[in-house]
Amino acid sequence: MRSRTRTLRTVGRYVLLTLIAAVFVGPFLVLLATALKPGSQPVYAFPPDLLPAPPVLDFVVEAWTAVPFARYLVNSVLYVVLTVPAYLVVSALTAYPLARFRFPGRQAVFLAILSTMFLAPEVMLIPRFLVVSQLGLVDTFAGVVLPGLLSAIGVFLLRQAFAAIPQELPDSARVDGAGELRIFWHIMLPPVRPTLAVLAIFGFVNVWNNFVWPLVVLKDEDTYPVTLGLAYLAGTFGTDTRAAAAGAVLAMVPVVAFFLAMQRHIVEGMSGALKG
Numbered sequence: 001m002r003s004r005t006r007t008l009r010t011v012g013r014y015v016l017l018t019l020i021a022a023v024f025v026g027p028f029l030v031l032l033a034t035a036l037k038p039g040s041q042p043v044y045a046f047p048p049d050l051l052p053a054p055p056v057l058d059f060v061v062e063a064w065t066a067v068p069f070a071r072y073l074v075n076s077v078l079y080v081v082l083t084v085p086a087y088l089v090v091s092a093l094t095a096y097p098l099a100r101f102r103f104p105g106r107q108a109v110f111l112a113i114l115s116t117m118f119l120a121p122e123v124m125l126i127p128r129f130l131v132v133s134q135l136g137l138v139d140t141f142a143g144v145v146l147p148g149l150l151s152a153i154g155v156f157l158l159r160q161a162f163a164a165i166p167q168e169l170p171d172s173a174r175v176d177g178a179g180e181l182r183i184f185w186h187i188m189l190p191p192v193r194p195t196l197a198v199l200a201i202f203g204f205v206n207v208w209n210n211f212v213w214p215l216v217v218l219k220d221e222d223t224y225p226v227t228l229g230l231a232y233l234a235g236t237f238g239t240d241t242r243a244a245a246a247g248a249v250l251a252m253v254p255v256v257a258f259f260l261a262m263q264r265h266i267v268e269g270m271s272g273a274l275k276g
Contacts, residue, residue: 028252035059035246043241059240063233063247071222072229073254076208079225082145084203088196091154096184098155099162100170110159117152121212129216139219148207154199161192201262208255226251 029050034043036055063069097103098110128147129138137143165188173183189196211227218224224232233247 031245032249034242035249037242039242059242060246060250063243063250066243067229067233068221069226069229069233069247069250072224072226073251075223076225076227076251077254078141079144079210080204080207082141083148083207084200086145086149087151087154087203088199090149091151091158091199092189092192092196094150095155095158096162096188099159100188110155113150113152113155115152117156125212125216128213132217138217139223141223143217144210144214144223144225147213148203148210151199151203153202157195157199158192161195162188165191197262201259204258205255208251 033050033052036052036057036059037043038052038054038056038058041049041053094113098106124147132138132143132147135143137146169187170183173187178187208225209227210225211231214225214228215231218228221232230244230247230251234244
């Protein structure tokens with residue numbers, strides 16, 4: 001009886017997880033099916049006709065060639081490469097002293113940084129634009145990258161991860177004559193690498209999906225990221241749902257690939273960051 005109850009619980013758990021996965025994966029599968037449908041197959045049929053018959057790549061090629069889609073993808077990759085490593089460095093250098101050093105106002109500084117999590121991005125839009133404009137960085141890669149180098153969630157998670165490291169590790173390194181920079185690099189950073197991996201995923205997704213700020217600060221279409229390219233693509237094709245869906249699928253491929261490459265770090269990183 002106990003074995004049967006355990007089996008039913010396991011089956012119920014897997015059914016629930018399958019339903020949750022379907023809720024999250026379902027829209028992407030519908031988007032992919034729409035991109036692969038031939039022109040003769042209606043998109044908004046009732047009852048819904050989800051399977052392409054037959055699958056074609058015509059609209060994928062059309063989305064790729066109608067606008068400089070490759071250029072937009074390269075721009076987004078450049079924004080990610082310029083932003084995410086610097087974002088990790090700034091977050092780590094900010095979180096480390098907040099977690100391990102004792103100085104007046106430490107808690108106030110941390111709470112001030114943490115309070116920015118409750119501000120809507122639109123609230124900071126005008127102040128950021130004014131600062132970027134005064135620095136002469138409008139319509140530049142730096143104007144897009146610099147405002148995203150510090151994140152409250154990154155500082156919070158890394159502070160928790162640094163605080164969970166036993167004090168004996170840095171103390172023994174100091175006894176051996178190691179300086180603070182060496183302790184930070186060789187002693188403190190290795191245990192928080194899973195948290196850094198999680199933040200890298202968050203940073204990648206945020207930079208890749210960023211739309212409003214590039215729309216405000218960029219004017220030259222040659223510097224557009226893929227999100228603005230998708231909007232441009234949708235405007236070019238108007239009501240051509242298949243081409244817009246194909247562009248969205250092309251834009252999602254790098255995000256999915258990066259997530260699959262980094263997914264093993266997620267549970268480990270989150271559990272380590274939330275200790276203490």
